[in-house]
Amino acid sequence: MICLDVLKDGKRNAVAVSFDDGSFDEEVVRIFNRYGIKGTFNLITNAVDPGDYARLRRLYQGHELACHGTYHKSLDVLPAANINLEIFQHRKVMEEIAGCPVCGLAYANGRYTQEVIHALRAAGIVYARTAACTGGYQFPEDFMRWNPTCHINAGHNGVQEAAAFLKAMEGYFSGPRLFFAYSHGHEFQGRFERLEEFCSLIGGNQDIWYASTMELYEYVTAQRSLRISADNRLIYNPTAVEVWFSCGDQIYSAGPGQTVRL
Numbered sequence: 001m002i003c004l005d006v007l008k009d010g011k012r013n014a015v016a017v018s019f020d021d022g023s024f025d026e027e028v029v030r031i032f033n034r035y036g037i038k039g040t041f042n043l044i045t046n047a048v049d050p051g052d053y054a055r056l057r058r059l060y061q062g063h064e065l066a067c068h069g070t071y072h073k074s075l076d077v078l079p080a081a082n083i084n085l086e087i088f089q090h091r092k093v094m095e096e097i098a099g100c101p102v103c104g105l106a107y108a109n110g111r112y113t114q115e116v117i118h119a120l121r122a123a124g125i126v127y128a129r130t131a132a133c134t135g136g137y138q139f140p141e142d143f144m145r146w147n148p149t150c151h152i153n154a155g156h157n158g159v160q161e162a163a164a165f166l167k168a169m170e171g172y173f174s175g176p177r178l179f180f181a182y183s184h185g186h187e188f189q190g191r192f193e194r195l196e197e198f199c200s201l202i203g204g205n206q207d208i209w210y211a212s213t214m215e216l217y218e219y220v221t222a223q224r225s226l227r228i229s230a231d232n233r234l235i236y237n238p239t240a241v242e243v244w245f246s247c248g249d250q251i252y253s254a255g256p257g258q259t260v261r262l
């Protein structure tokens with residue numbers, strides 16, 4: 001029977017790390033690059049000088065830029081029309097910086113409502129990360145309520161959680177695992193060796209897919225879009241993303257637009 005339990009390149013485990021507010025990101029990016037971790041950086045654009053866009057684009061190269069808000073307002077207390085200013089106008093600035101569509105978001109202050117989600121979808125946002133840590137490794141059913149695994153900072157730098165994840169990778173497999181940590185650069189200010197300690201433990205593992213949150217969203221969304229014949233022998237991938245899946249002990253992949261016959 002076909003199971004959608006395989007991630008990119010046949011891997012079963014993924015790590016994503018998301019940093020908010022754009023503070024001290026030079027240090028964060030330097031450490032991520034050293035340990036092969038791909039970050040998602042959720043910026044606030046009110047204070048960003050247009051003269052700084054090119055430098056920022058270079059800084060975040062190889063990582064994902066995502067929305068956080070023009071002014072870092074809690075979206076649940078904004079009149080719906082102001083979500084246009086806080087998010088839609090913000091997206092335009094983010095896209096000037098990134099040079100590509102920016103459709104991910106982290107909720108400022110972790111706050112949202114169902115109405116906010118409607119407004120965000122209308123503003124072109126496709127996934128949104130919360131600040132509600134689960135301690136778990138499951139992918140979300142609803143990507144507009146994407147709860148991370150844990151929050152890390154200089155005091156509590158996530159090495160215990162990272163060690164637990166690495167241990168879980170050796171144990172019984174019940175489904176693909178995502179370790180999803182979030183933080184802010186300023187939470188490691190003056191103590192970036194604490195972030196380095198975390199990254200050296202969780203980074204550089206060939207059994208882990210180091211992905212941006214957008215890459216994870218795109219992959220899982222594509223995987224959920226596979227069309228599988230009732231007898232499980234024909235698998236059609238209607239998307240533009242290569243997708244892996246299992247059947248019994250075997251792992252297969254279906255390229256963009258490809259039909260695989262088992």
Ligand SMILES: [Zn+2]
Pocket residue numbers: 020021068072108109
């Ligand atoms: Zn924030």
